[in-house]
Amino acid sequence: MPTVVVMDVSLSMTRPVSIEGSEEYQRKHLAAHGLTMLFEHMATNYKLEFTALVVFSSLWELMVPFTRDYNTLQIVLVTDGCLGIGRGSLRHSLATQNQRSESNRFPLPFPFPSKLYIMCMANLEELQSTDSLECLERLIDLNNGEGQIFTIDGPLCLKNVQSMFGKLIDLAYTPFHAVLKCGHLTADVQVFPRPEPFVVDEEIDPVPKVINTDLEIVGFIDIADISSPPVLSRHLVLPIALNKEGDEVGTGITDDNEDENSANQIAGKIPNFCVLLHGSLKVEGMVAIVQLGPEWHGMLYSQADSKKKSNLMMSLFEPGPEPLPWLGKMAQLGPISDAKENPYGEDDNKSPFPLQPKNKRSYAQNVTVWIKPSGLQTDVQKILRNARKLPEKTQTFYKELNRLRKAALAFGFLDLLKGVADMLERECTLLPETAHPDAAFQLTHAAQQLKLASTGTCEYAAYDQNITPLHTDFSGSSTERM
């Protein structure tokens, strides 16, 4: 999550901090010290983080802009809690928040997902003596409760500032380290950005789910089978101690540290499972399914950055036993060798996926809907068209007839059955001379059956009972008998 550091540079920040027997510090210096610590931490442990710096007093200025697009933000506001007075002060702005026009909206909540961390260059007592703390808390509330206020414990000094920033780092900037496993093959990796805890259903089990630090690969599947599944978030998977990989991702961070470089060079020579995995997935056009926790899975895959560069990435599926309906239950996926016959066929020309649902959806099962007259008319027309092509179309004629009969019985629309029966009788009278004698027999039979069904008596109106073609025999033998 990219970070914006918002630094208070108003006059009150230059207030001196009294520390016995040492050189004089201003609150500004303490803030700078804390931020330096944060930036150093990011430079070593959180290299891919993007940061921007904004300073403000009564005006503001963007000192360092972002270099990349962002979706969600972390905002670190550094202030001494002196909120100023009069127009433009936070106190005034909060008081007049409801009087603002749409074009001059209060900046909070931000129009993007964000976390607001407020680092106070003051201790709690100092803030509580005025209404500053309340105002700052309002800010967090306005940001939908996303964020936190940090204050200095004890007297203002470098050490206590450090411990305050230490808490922020622990909360928001700890790198996520994990062990990627595939059977006996393992690799230490950093997953970036940190996967955030996920709350499945507030009602049943509101405990946020956190992903395992052991990421176990459970199998591999074709990209075509998994077919661009929906994911909660995407993360880079970077082998740890492999600075080269980090560069490849495009952080552009160079290390001056000689020792670290040589350590990285050695690491670069040791075969790493991540490299093997990334290469294999790319070549085979597959993804690896990885277990993130109980009933929680994700996938590892090669993502092309440009024509030349590609990275190993991990996407998280929604937790649950069946995150992708077309694959069925995750636990039911097994090795191909366990199947009686290869589900992909001998020539690898078929696939067991997508799985068919037990109950077909309405659009796959030819349901009957007569809400619009056109739906009903189309169904009647189909019967009529086939009626005129009897006896060739006997099977289709009865199929359509039975479909209409079933729906009419379910909807209690018996008048329709009678109407269609009349129509078939009329068709019988309109048959041309050249018509096959069977056509007349079948039409009369069908009309009769529909009429019986339209009485609604159980005997003739059973839903599961179909009207079957009249058995006729116009072959030579019967003609002789006639």
Added chain:
Amino acid sequence: MKIFSESHKTVFVVDHCPYMAESCRQHVEFDMLVKNRTQGIIPLAPISKSLWTCSVESSMEYCRIMYDIFPFKKLVNFIVSDSGAHVLNSWTQEDQNLQELMAALAAVGPPNPRADPECCSILHGLVAAVETLCKITEYQHEARTLLMENAERVGNRGRIICITNAKSDSHVRMLEDCVQETIHEHNKLAANSDHFSLSLMQIQKCELVLIHTYPVGEDSLVSDRPKKELSPVLTSEVHSVRAGRHLATKLNILVQQHFDLASTTITNIPMKEEQHANTSANYDVELLHHKDAHVDFLKSGDSHLGGGSREGPFKETITLKWCTPRTNNIVFSSISELHYCTGAYRISPVDVNSRPSSCLTNFLLNDPRYKIDGSLEVPLERAKDQLEKHTRYWPMIISQTTIFNMQAVVPLASVIVKESLTEEDVLNCQKTIYNLVDMERKNDPLPISTVGTRGKGPKRDEQYRIMWNELETLVRAHINNSEKHQRVLECLMACRSKPPEEEERKKRGRKREDKEDKSEKAVKDYEQEKSWQDSERLKGILERGKEELAEAEIIKDSPDSPEPPNKKPLVEMDETPQVEKSKGPVSLLSLWSNRINTANSRKHQEFAGRLNSVNNRAELYQHLKEENGMETTENGKASRQ
């Protein structure tokens, strides 16, 4: 949407009293005359649906859309009410589909207009609806079992959609009171009964949706009323709707409200014309889906909102332009890419049977596929197990391995990782080993990497030692899989013989293979962990191994000297395993093959052709010689007699 919100349970209560048999007074022309046949024929009179038919088909449409988008966890209970309540299905997932409901409705049939109206009432159905809402669903049961002591956190909410023909506003109030009273009674009963905790639950929240429907052209006796809280448990709303398509439209709007649906219209889909198959025109198809699908659109501020859709003026639809995929055959396409996807949503076409809709859905649906039978064991665990076996010995880079660069090793390497071996597998492994022995004897070069070594790299015999070591590591990693795996190792140990003193010399002399040995060590460590229990058994095997080793050494005792240089192509070795008793020392291969052959020959009758063969060749069609030439020519083959 929470799992156990009001939408988890929907009860339809449809009035089946005599007055519902009345016509909705909206005519349907069903006898549309086809062109060229119109002369002199008067079309049949239009028919009209009854209030009952309108109610049933509208509620079926509601269910159709709901089932399409929520095939699980959103349940419907269908009740019809006349002189009593008829509950048509249950909350179980098996009962949740259109076919079941249609069949049950057909069994009920249309209302009987001649029934005594005094006996019939919608109240029976409403009481039954409250009862059925108290019944626990399998999902609620599952959640409660899972939460154990926190079972009370599982909610029980529901919705009753009642379609009736009410007499007046006070009649509607009476129905509401009845529902409220019944809920109150049932909840009171629940508080005092143990039985409730098992299969019945108190109702926490009930949404009553009363729909008064009446024939088109009549004045409504009931007025609309927005949602109102009647008690902390019950809210109620009243809709007064004309029957026919108006009722269907109302239920379509309700299903969207109840299940948070939104509409998307896919525009400009090219489709072949029904009449002229070679031309194609563009069509639009409107789909319903969960409204979350639109969240990102709305966030991005890029509103594709196309205003009111054609289907109804009440809802907005987002329009998307169709983009034909690069290949029609999406599934079999070899070009497969992963695209970033933030959501996938189930859809339901608004107009399911229209041609454009079915064209689109048929294009998207693939041919029916089959499902893999799940075995008793959890397949995913079997998959992990297989990965474990396959990675027991897995050199990560090419230069670290010899055997995986050798085609000759493939038959062994591909089967040794299996959980169990067949006799045939063992035989193939043994053949592979003999083949390698043969290669060693012929001094064939090995694909040993010389990267990182100075000069030409290890000598040939050293190369073979490395290769044998690696192969042993691979096989040893799997000896605990089965007794047959052990047999492969035994064979390997018997075949890879090396003079002990030479071994010693090498150990002293070289440290170059440390790298190879490291990987072996990892596997051996693993093995030790796994196999210490079996150490006794193992010892026995090793003893046997040593014996065979000794045996092999005896054979090899007269080694490289006079043995006939093996110039036979490798294939022959597999195909002609019988050994000609010939001069010179017997090779290990022939010794082994003899043993196998003798063992095998005891199991079957020898093929007659082989028995009569001369120099391993048998003449075919010998009987033809004895018979006269006539028959042979008759067979259409030139006789050479």
